[in-house]
Amino acid sequence: MEVQWVGVNPPRLGPPHQAISVIFSILLGMWPSQALEMSVGKTTHMEAVNGSTVMLPCTYASCIGIKNLYFNWQFNDNGTMQKVCDSVIASEGVVPQVKIYRERVEFVGMNDNNNISILLWNITFEDGGEYTCFGRNPKEKFKNHSAVFTLVVVDELKVVDNTVATIIASAVGGAIALLMGFMLLKNFTLFVLSKLEEKNKECLVTSSGIDNTENGLSGSKADSKPTPKKK
Numbered sequence: 143m144e145v146q147w148v149g150v151n152p153p154r155l156g157p158p159h160q161a162i163s164v165i166f167s168i169l170l171g172m173w174p175s176q177a178l179e180m181s182v183g184k185t186t187h188m189e190a191v192n193g194s195t196v197m198l199p200c201t202y203a204s205c206i207g208i209k210n211l212y213f214n215w216q217f218n219d220n221g222t223m224q225k226v227c228d229s230v231i232a233s234e235g236v237v238p239q240v241k242i243y244r245e246r247v248e249f250v251g252m253n254d255n256n257n258i259s260i261l262l263w264n265i266t267f268e269d270g271g272e273y274t275c276f277g278r279n280p281k282e283k284f285k286n287h288s289a290v291f292t293l294v295v296v297d298e299l300k301v302v303d304n305t306v307a308t309i310i311a312s313a314v315g316g317a318i319a320l321l322m323g324f325m326l327l328k329n330f331t332l333f334v335l336s337k338l339e340e341k342n343k344e345c346l347v348t349s350s351g352i353d354n355t356e357n358g359l360s361g362s363k364a365d366s367k368p369t370p371k372k373k
């Protein structure tokens with residue numbers, strides 16, 4: 143389990159029982175989020191084709207609850223942070239009035255399940271870069287918390303790489319299939335040869351009663367394998 147440190151204060155370990163409970167929480171995969179926590183999810187990086195519409199995900203979490211939570215999205219435009227949108231969430235579940243400062247941006251999270259995601263419509267190459275989801279909860283003495291999501295705008299999704307991978311995969315697969323086929327063929331050949339040998343031995347042993355054994359042998363062989371008809 144990966145513990146995200148984005149916007150989370152390092153834990154201050156108090157008395158032993160507290161440390162134990164912290165460790166227990168880690169083991170359970172639940173970090174005690176005393177503070178506000180902004181999260182863009184497990185995937186913090188995304189590739190999208192120019193002209194497409196993408197969602198920049200962000201949610202917040204705070205176990206002490208929120209009141210007048212200020213949040214915004216910022217775009218790192220070559221070093222300077224540009225505000226994309228911002229708003230204040232009065233309390234949990236309230237749909238905020240979001241001010242939009244950038245074109246083709248739509249607020250879609252609607253604070254539903256602490257969701258403050260935005261949509262970027264018809265992205266251009268200029269839209270590529272780092273987007274910071276920022277939050278500040280007055281309940282926490284105005285500490286800043288943020289998470290960064292990186293958008294990479296590409297001309298087309300890496301089809302070439304996939305093709306190469308497919309070629310390699312099919313080449314490897316083909317080679318394995320060929321090898322297996324070869325081994326099967328070899329085994330089959332050896333099998334047939336051994337059978338022929340066997341038959342020859344049998345023929346040598348039972349050379350006296352040719353008529354009966356010959357029919358019986360060829361009959362049983364025909365069931366299992368297409369063996370040569372000649373003796």
Ligand SMILES: *[C@@H]1O[C@H](CO)[C@@H](O)[C@H](O)[C@H]1NC(C)=O
Pocket residue numbers: 192193194297
């Ligand atoms: C993406 O950009 C290229 C080059 O600027 C352009 O030719 C293409 O039409 C664009 N694609 C979309 C879907 O806008």
Ligand SMILES: *[C@@H]1O[C@H](CO)[C@@H](O)[C@H](O)[C@H]1NC(C)=O
Pocket residue numbers: 220
């Ligand atoms: C970013 O800034 C550098 C230096 O200020 C400048 O040379 C470069 O052209 C800028 N890039 C963009 C995409 O604005």
Ligand SMILES: *[C@@H]1O[C@H](CO)[C@@H](O)[C@H](O)[C@H]1NC(C)=O
Pocket residue numbers: 246263264
């Ligand atoms: C996105 O592009 C489509 C097709 O070009 C257009 O109809 C739509 O209005 C655009 N949306 C925005 C938000 O610019």
Ligand SMILES: *[C@@H]1O[C@H](CO)[C@@H](O)[C@H](O)[C@H]1NC(C)=O
Pocket residue numbers: 197199201250251255257258259
């Ligand atoms: C946030 O809301 C958007 C739009 O309704 C939705 O697509 C997305 O899955 C939501 N994200 C989370 C983490 O709930």
Ligand SMILES: *[C@@H]1O[C@H](CO)[C@@H](O)[C@H](O)[C@H]1NC(C)=O
Pocket residue numbers: 284285286
């Ligand atoms: C929090 O961010 C604001 C800008 O939004 C900044 O002015 C302030 O100094 C930051 N506070 C801390 C403690 O980093």
